[in-house]
Amino acid sequence: MRIGEATEIPAADSAVSQKSARARSRAVMEQRILAAAAAVFSEAGFDAATTAAIAERAGLPKANIHYYFRTKELLYQKVLADVLDIWIEQMDLFTTEADPAVALRLYIQAKVALARSYPIESRVFANEMLHGAPYLGRFLGSKLKARVDAIATVFARWAAQGKIAADVDAHHLMFTLWAATQTYADFSVQVGAVLGVDALSEKDYERAAEQLTILVLRGCGLDN
Amino acid sequence: MRIGEATEIPAADSAVSQKSARARSRAVMEQRILAAAAAVFSEAGFDAATTAAIAERAGLPKANIHYYFRTKELLYQKVLADVLDIWIEQMDLFTTEADPAVALRLYIQAKVALARSYPIESRVFANEMLHGAPYLGRFLGSKLKARVDAIATVFARWAAQGKIAADVDAHHLMFTLWAATQTYADFSVQVGAVLGVDALSEKDYERAAEQLTILVLRGCGLDN
DNA sequence: CCAAATCTTGACCAGTTGGTCAAGGTTCCC
């Protein structure tokens, strides 16, 4: 605390947190470490990431990292869990009642926005997949599969109602949507280099979403 | 050499190789090491890959790896160069004279076939991109950019001739094609898990290519 | 005010890393 600064009154700051000052401080530290860890894991992958690098990024001694997260593996799992929350989010746009064109447009926009706002998280996820999903394997075959199967059912109903082209396989469409949107985060170096820019701008992401929307909507027979 | 085996006559085996037996043997060894290295790099990425793992995979002592390739970095660069050759290959399908629908169909088929036949190479490439393309950065901004710009010119001519939808941006279309096809190699765990299979079969790849072709051709206004 | 609980951190450890080296084996060419 800086000299002359007023002593904080723990109970004063209302419903924001019922926790003690200690618990709050712990939460802050954990968050700080998790952010640093996500950055390092995204750049290096689990194996190549070093706890020393994470510590430096967090501005803490290495031993302190291990105080809050006993092992590198545990830290990685926490990071992955957070990443997953972000990843799944907007899959409930696809309901039978929804308009296919609207749902697809919104989903693509949301996914591209994610690639722009959370490139680190996207890359952590990509690294995990690329290395055979040793920690997310379970999730993929259970929760994610269930989600996509449900979406496929919705697509089947849409097709039966003539709302969407019947020859589009929802599973493969999702694979394409995931890949096409995440490439703007995971392979942003490649995209930037081919576009001839140092870093992707807001305009670039907007155009990416717009272009993918055009391709997919028309591809699904949704251009009227 | 095994006992009783006839002495080889170097000059005898014609145009296949002008090289001496030594040079040939060296080439074989290098190839063996490169294959092992590609496998290890694809699974671990550059930093996490160990020369010991490469040596074991190649069935050689570690010191022998370093005899043929002085450093891990040099070995990685050779692997990358080979990967790149495979990666660029079929981009010359897009010529003004070609039929857009045929070119796109063939390109997608070729790219999916690549994902199936060369998943290791695809993953090495993906790892390199994901980690910011420290070694391929140059290539991306020069050779690859030039190739894609050329393709964009072809697309513009096609559009001017009314052969393809004018609102499709060739650059972003290529990003989508690359991402959508490579996902069947790089993220095959995810694809497999969602499809509910242990490993992707030939049928799965065929369906992937077919589905992507449907989406893209219709998306480009090429369904007659 | 103080003892218990919690947090911080430099020093340390065994195992692994990429890379070296020298001694010996093999192949080549004259």
Next chain:
DNA sequence: GGGAACCTTGACCAACTGGTCAAGATTTGG
């Protein structure tokens, strides 16, 4: 046949790895 060039490999090394630990600093609740 023999010397030179090339190949093979176990032993070795300094640097770094994830993780531990104990001693001290700080905060907490009574």
